[in-house]
Amino acid sequence: MSKKKSFSWSENCEPHKLRTKEIISSHPEIRHLIGRNPYTFLVIVLCVGIQIAMSWILYDESWWFIFPCAYLIGAFACHTLFICIHECSHNLIFKNRVLNTLSGIFANLPLVFPSSVSFQKYHLKHHAFQGIEELDADMPSEWEAKLVNNSTLGKALWLLLYPIVQASRLGRMSKEIKMFDKWVALNYLVQFIFMGLIFYFWQWKAVVYLVASFFFSVGLHPLGARWIQEHFLTHDEDQETKSYYGVLNVVNLNVGYHNEHHDFPSIPWNNLPKIKKIAGPYYDSLGHHRSYTRLLLRFIFDRKLSLYSRMARDNRGKTKATPSNSKSVVNVE
Template structure:
């Protein structure tokens, strides 16, 4: 692959609907995997508890000790919480939609910034309109790609501040997605109370630990390589979704099975490996990743990889164009 100067434009619709139909026709038993996993709520409580406990342990520790703890402990707990919010956005924890929204708000607590309700609004658009800039918040903007180019430093800074970058993308979606509602207000108020509570009892070091944990969890960290794994063109110019089959799927709650998830977004995380087991012939021929650390370094230092290494499209249809 040579250095890219533009996105790879496709005239086709998002690539997963057709494969889903083919797999279902061959393996109708996969429908039995569709459902809810209420035990995910226990994972939320565990990770929230870990972060509150770590904040209490570290509130009077030396500054030099806080950041390694955030990188080695907090980032993993926060990343799992982010995946739990993802499960809530698909309503995969409880049958009741409101309970899923509330669960997402609880999972959001140690992440400092209120984001669960807005994520719930725009994430499903990513599935339906993958690669369409005004509807897919996962798709880099043209200005991002130009600014970062293929510079190693630029890519490192882009990952480090990825939460801010993604928040800036929401403006381009505001014409088609209504963000403001009562649940967004609740999300902001609950988050404000939680952060005020932590600051009142545990002071600045606890807040800095939570902030560092959050930024590491989705940024310049092996876990941050998930953003590259999922939809960057790391293998060829055609396959725009890649799965990750590695040990960190324990932390990721199997969302590394990303082709499987996009093909069957109504199947909860615990059943995603079963999709590959049942319909393996549809996945074994696809490119995949097995190491986030290796992928992180490749993204940073391979000049052929940049933010332009993505498929963009305008076609909003459900089937391929003729």
Template sequence: MAKLTSFRWSEDPEPHKARTKEIIQNHPEIRSLIGRNPYTFLVILLCVGIQIALSYFLKDVSWWIVFIVAYLVGAFACHTLYVCVHECSHNLVFKNRTLNTIASLIANLPQVFPSSISFTKYHLKHHSFQGVEAVDADMPFRWEAKLINNAPVGKALWLLFYPVFQALRPLRLTKEISIFDKWTVLNWIIQIVFMGAIVYFFGAKATVYLVASFFFSIGLHPLGARWVQEHFLTHGDQETKSYYGPLNTVNLNVGYHNEHHDFPSVPWNKLPKIRKFAGNYYNTLGYHTSYTVLLFQFLFSKDISIYSRMARDNRGKKKGDKVKKGTAAAATEEE
């Protein structure tokens, strides 16, 4: 396969809205799954408690133990908290939006860096405008894709420092989304106070444990393959893939990504039922069953690079529809 030099482009809008409409017509029972799961808050408290407790118990051990525990335990607790922040962003924990925001701030605590409020703002745009570079923070920068491309070492470094790349992407969205607001400032203050307390009372090893857990949880780790699984083009032009493997048990069914994009109002504990009700749609789609296999496939396959993403300018019009001047979509097409 020739070396990719650009994203693959589509003239159609994101693919989930049309499929959702069709599925709900043929399987109206899926409406019964829409709701919230307040027990997710107990998962948040459990994982936050685990990370704080491990930080305390690791403060006087050897450095190699710190990193081993971070890789084998902390990464999973952190990733689960990441999923909980995701649930809060969709208001799938409590009915009250403010309570969801507060829950996300608590889940963010062991993740070191203030990100829960920003994630909520950018993630909802990702659902509405998947693949639109100007709005979708999940899309890599073009310079990011060119810099890394498909060299194994480059892709390994990309995963290792994925949080850094992810933190830079919102800079591309400043025309569409305000970076700072009162909740974002509060997020920063809470994280600074929390991490200051960890440094002061538990010391350097506890702090490094939390930092390492965070980077492993979404970086160079089998869990990091989730970013490849979700929207990289590993199955032809299919933009979104699900993961049906054992780590869904630990990480709150985060692998059911097609199901989530089709029905973002269904909480994590009911996502498998979507596939059960509408298996005729999901069983025919490409999917993954092993994050470890996918991690090595991503690192060493020359057919997969950071360019292996579907991009679009179309924000919601079907191919052939006329776009009125003055709309955001028209502005994008005219640039």
């Protein structure tokens, strides 16, 4: 069976800017969806509360009970907190940037490792320079793709260790982004104090529960299929962003509407479905997913899919733009 040995390369700029202009021209009313949703902070409080409560409940339970709870409860709470941090990075909770940063640091608490401020630094680059390895932290490195290849075991381990893999990509962005400042230091300090208190009061089982929840939430779990859904070439070699229209958008805070989000990153999560409702013809013809579980299994076992199943570009994306692709694509259910 033939396998990909390199990324797919595009000479065009990232695909969302032109479609955004087309949609705004046809549907200027979408501008009214732009804004902020301060109620997202209540979601943060709820999920942080769930994880603290679970840490207290489990600190004296049997070890065998901790991991199922992390997989079935903690992973969902942590994944929602990741999405909330994502909203903070776009300043979509409060008008004040500092309040968004502080909200992200608070949302980071049950995620064990300090990452919210760093995520805010590099995530906007992902939108501006999609597929450019040295600027897009979502883009797999060449060494990752070569190491994992299309191996079933390799892809499963890559997902299981995804937080570590993604952290390893930040070094390549150090020329563009100042990785350490007072906000990063605050993020580290607050996280160190929080985890210290968790260990002091509830010991190792509580810490292990939080660590397991963190890794499951973005790793070898149906929720981890989001990394495949968003930008892997699961339909053809042209469409590099896919949306997810399944039930887990409740947990995802609608970030599954990923084409819609990239087209309009200034619109908060609660309004993303409204974009598709208003501008349906622009999205209905695009390939999408409806099952994370099915996509997770397909990615792991389908030898045609590998880390090379990504669209790459260079020259900082400053190349020609072509009209948005409106051809019909078979939807993967």
